[in-house]
Amino acid sequence: MIANVLDGIVFGIQLGLWAAGLTLVYGLGGVLNLAHGQIAVISAVALAFGMDAGLPVLPAAGLALLVGGVVGLFLDLTILRPVYRLQGEARVLLSLLLTLGVAFIVDGFLNWRYPGRSLSLFIGGGAIEILGVPMRRGSLLASAITLVAFAALFSFFRFTALGRAVRSVIEDEEGARLVGIDPARMLRLILVLSGVLAALVAVTRSMVVSVDVQAGFGITVLALIVTVVGGLGSVSGALLAGIILGIVNVIAADVIGTFMSLVILLLAAAVTILMRPSGLLGVEE
Amino acid sequence: MLEVTGLAAGYEGNDVVEDVSFHVDPGEAVMIIGSNGAGKTTLFRSVVGLLAPSSGEVRYEGAGITGVPAQRIVRLGISFVPAERRLFPRMTVQENLALGAYPGRPDPGTTELVMDLFPRLAERRRQRAGTMSGGEQQMLAVGRALMADPRLIVLDEPTTGLAPKLAAEAYEALSALRDRGLTVLVAEQQVPLAMAFSDRGYVLENGRIRTQGTSAELADDPDVRRAYLGIT
Ligand SMILES: Nc1ncnc2c1ncn2[C@@H]1O[C@H](COP(=O)(O)OP(=O)(O)O)[C@@H](O)[C@H]1O
Ligand SMILES: [Mg+2]
Numbered sequence: 350m351i352a353n354v355l356d357g358i359v360f361g362i363q364l365g366l367w368a369a370g371l372t373l374v375y376g377l378g379g380v381l382n383l384a385h386g387q388i389a390v391i392s393a394v395a396l397a398f399g400m401d402a403g404l405p406v407l408p409a410a411g412l413a414l415l416v417g418g419v420v421g422l423f424l425d426l427t428i429l430r431p432v433y434r435l436q437g438e439a440r441v442l443l444s445l446l447l448t449l450g451v452a453f454i455v456d457g458f459l460n461w462r463y464p465g466r467s468l469s470l471f472i473g474g475g476a477i478e479i480l481g482v483p484m485r486r487g488s489l490l491a492s493a494i495t496l497v498a499f500a501a502l503f504s505f506f507r508f509t510a511l512g513r514a515v516r517s518v519i520e521d522e523e524g525a526r527l528v529g530i531d532p533a534r535m536l537r538l539i540l541v542l543s544g545v546l547a548a549l550v551a552v553t554r555s556m557v558v559s560v561d562v563q564a565g566f567g568i569t570v571l572a573l574i575v576t577v578v579g580g581l582g583s584v585s586g587a588l589l590a591g592i593i594l595g596i597v598n599v600i601a602a603d604v605i606g607t608f609m610s611l612v613i614l615l616l617a618a619a620v621t622i623l624m625r626p627s628g629l630l631g632v633e634e
Numbered sequence: 635m636l637e638v639t640g641l642a643a644g645y646e647g648n649d650v651v652e653d654v655s656f657h658v659d660p661g662e663a664v665m666i667i668g669s670n671g672a673g674k675t676t677l678f679r680s681v682v683g684l685l686a687p688s689s690g691e692v693r694y695e696g697a698g699i700t701g702v703p704a705q706r707i708v709r710l711g712i713s714f715v716p717a718e719r720r721l722f723p724r725m726t727v728q729e730n731l732a733l734g735a736y737p738g739r740p741d742p743g744t745t746e747l748v749m750d751l752f753p754r755l756a757e758r759r760r761q762r763a764g765t766m767s768g769g770e771q772q773m774l775a776v777g778r779a780l781m782a783d784p785r786l787i788v789l790d791e792p793t794t795g796l797a798p799k800l801a802a803e804a805y806e807a808l809s810a811l812r813d814r815g816l817t818v819l820v821a822e823q824q825v826p827l828a829m830a831f832s833d834r835g836y837v838l839e840n841g842r843i844r845t846q847g848t849s850a851e852l853a854d855d856p857d858v859r860r861a862y863l864g865i866t
Contacts, residue, residue: 510737524719
């Protein structure tokens with residue numbers, strides 16, 4: 350049981366960071382990026398290529414983060430242009446359709462060019478015991494990196510003028526414009542950031558399990574569920590929901606079976622929406 | 635300082651304000667009065683860059699600013715306080731004020747001025763904006779606008795939702811700002827307060843300027859007295 354909970358937490362904080370990017374982009378710009386998981390996969394592929402080409406792991410991981418950010422920027426500069434011309438529901442719907450299209454293209458391309466390819470980073474050394482449970486060093490390192498990323502994210506939003514500016518757009522876009530903040534520029538920044546975060550989780554995830562080229566949609570679906578449960582636009586909500594759902598996921602997979610765990614997660618999300626429509630830590634309308 | 639000529643603006647192709655011209659000189663306090671639905675908000679939104687005018691011209695300190703978006707207008711020295719205030723409800727008073735100075739750091743002198751003007755804000759630095767009373771939120775909205783160190787402040791019905799005593803206090807604060815040299819443009823339905831405060835005014839009816847004059851002239855105008863001051 351303790352082992353399940355610990356595994357769940359390891360998975361959950363990664364899930365939370367994936368969701369953080371998704372939820373920020375949605376909260377800030379009303380854009381639902383269904384290619385989020387594919388950004389992670391493209392970054393993982395970049396890392397694999399970098400290492401094949403003889404790069405040491407750290408520069409290769411840096412390359413992966415760079416690729417994630419560039420893909421985020423690319424989406425902002427290309428297919429999201431028409432989306433930005435719309436408002437409200439139409440904007441959400443068009444963003445959903447166009448990014449889904451991108452996701453299909455990326456998936457199709459990767460599956461055709463690199464079928465069965467996967468990335469796994471092996472972190473050597475013996476297991477470390479935590480609460481009597483032996484944990485692999487890869488899992489612990491991955492968790493540490495993810496938590497540091499969360500801490501950096503929280504500090505950015507709390508202590509920097511730029512972070513506050515991003516939050517102000519989430520809280521009141523017109524109010525933000527009135528103090529001189531350009532919402533479009535903040536959204537571009539956050540798309541780049543969410544790409545970098547997606548890449549970071551792809552890299553750390555590959556220290557725990559192997560990440561294959563078809564993982565994109567699975568990542569997006571999980572991140573979406575976490576986003577809904579945590580509350581749209583809330584990074585702390587994403588972390589909290591990620592940890593809860595990570596634990597639920599591992600226990601459900603262990604007790605009932607992996608095939609049911611996604612159904613259980615969806616149920617948990619549905620119950621959350623029924624009881625708290627704005628999510629655990631979302632903004633109440 | 636601000637010169638608006640033949641401005642028309644509206645929603646989905648239907649102009650609700652038409653052919654509006656007015657001006658504000660440096661150091662003046664100017665009011666635009668009109669009943670609910672006259673078009674005051676639409677006019678102000680199209681002046682400060684929240685709504686694109688369909689025709690006409692806005693000039694500020696000699697330069698054309700027609701259609702320039704709100705986020706750039708504020709950098710030019712015009713701060714707008716909308717009737718809905720548009721604060722950041724989950725942020726503290728202090729964070730709201732700091733954002734007013736974006737992208738710069740809050741200027742200590744300006745912060746002190748705001749705190750002197752509204753001591754309530756100083757007491758509530760760490761309170762979230764959304765949990766404050768209507769009067770305090772209005773103070774914060776004006777305070778946030780001042781943090782940008784504007785030369786012209788534009789306020790849309792600053793007394794919205796305020797009890798009479800607080801409404802009078804809001805105008806006292808505006809008078810204090812005026813005395814410090816700030817130029818003020820205000821839209822108001824509560825005409826007596828605005829009239830006592832301002833030098834000049836324009837009467838907006840059905841999206842057009844109907845009359846204009848000094849506040850004293852308007853106070854003597856029989857039509858204005860009947861329609862806006864409740865005097866027959
Ligand atoms: N967002 C909007 N969409 C469509 N019509 C609007 C909108 N806002 C205001 N109007 C209309 O424009 C006219 C002027 O409204 P407004 O500018 O708010 O006047 P005021 O501020 O003087 O009360 C009204 O007839 C109102 O119904
Ligand atoms: Mg109005």
